[in-house]
Amino acid sequence: MALLRLATGFIFLWAFLDKTFGLGFSTPADRAWVAGGTPSQGFLLSDGVTGPLKGLFTLIASPASDILFQLGMLGIGMAVMLGIGLRVSAVVGSFLMVMMYLAEWPFAANTTSTNPLVDYHIIYALTLVLLAASSAGDTWGAGRPWRKLPIVHRRPWLL
Structure with missing residues (x-):
C-alpha cells in the first residue's frame, strides 16, 4: 500500500511539475504555466472535451480554474506522498478525476477512451x-504523527 500511495501521489505531483515547467512529456516548454500557458483552460477549451457537458467545462475555463487545478495537483500529490490528509485528498482528487473523466465523455464511439466505463x-x-x-x-509516511496533531484531533476531516 505504501508503494501504491507513493506512486499515486507522484502521478499528481508529476502532472503539476510537467504543466508548470513544460518538461516535455504532456506539456511542451512553450505551453508551460511559467511561460504563460493555461493548464486547465488549454484542456477545457480543446477538442478533447466532448459530450453534453462541454458547455459546463467551457464555462468554468478561466485563469481561476488554472490556479485551482494546479494547486489541486500539487496539494493532492504532496499530501498523498507524505501520507497526510488522505481523506481530503481522496475527496478532492476523486472529484477532479471524475470531472476529467466526464470532460472526455468516454461513452461516445470514436473517442480517445478505450473503455467507456472504467478508465x-x-x-x-x-x-x-x-x-x-x-x-x-502510516507506512513510509507521516500518517501517524499527523493524526496526533491537535488540529487534526479537532478536525477529523483533515485525516
Missing part, C-alpha cells in the same frame, strides 16, 4: 479512496 481517471479515484480508507499513510 485511468476512475482507477485513480478508486485508488485515492482505498488509500484513505486503509490508513496507507
Whole structure:
C-alpha cells in the first residue's frame, strides 16, 4: 500500500511539475504555466472535451480554474506522498478525476477512451479512496504523527 500511495501521489505531483515547467512529456516548454500557458483552460477549451457537458467545462475555463487545478495537483500529490490528509485528498482528487473523466465523455464511439466505463481517471479515484480508507499513510509516511496533531484531533476531516 505504501508503494501504491507513493506512486499515486507522484502521478499528481508529476502532472503539476510537467504543466508548470513544460518538461516535455504532456506539456511542451512553450505551453508551460511559467511561460504563460493555461493548464486547465488549454484542456477545457480543446477538442478533447466532448459530450453534453462541454458547455459546463467551457464555462468554468478561466485563469481561476488554472490556479485551482494546479494547486489541486500539487496539494493532492504532496499530501498523498507524505501520507497526510488522505481523506481530503481522496475527496478532492476523486472529484477532479471524475470531472476529467466526464470532460472526455468516454461513452461516445470514436473517442480517445478505450473503455467507456472504467478508465485511468476512475482507477485513480478508486485508488485515492482505498488509500484513505486503509490508513496507507502510516507506512513510509507521516500518517501517524499527523493524526496526533491537535488540529487534526479537532478536525477529523483533515485525516
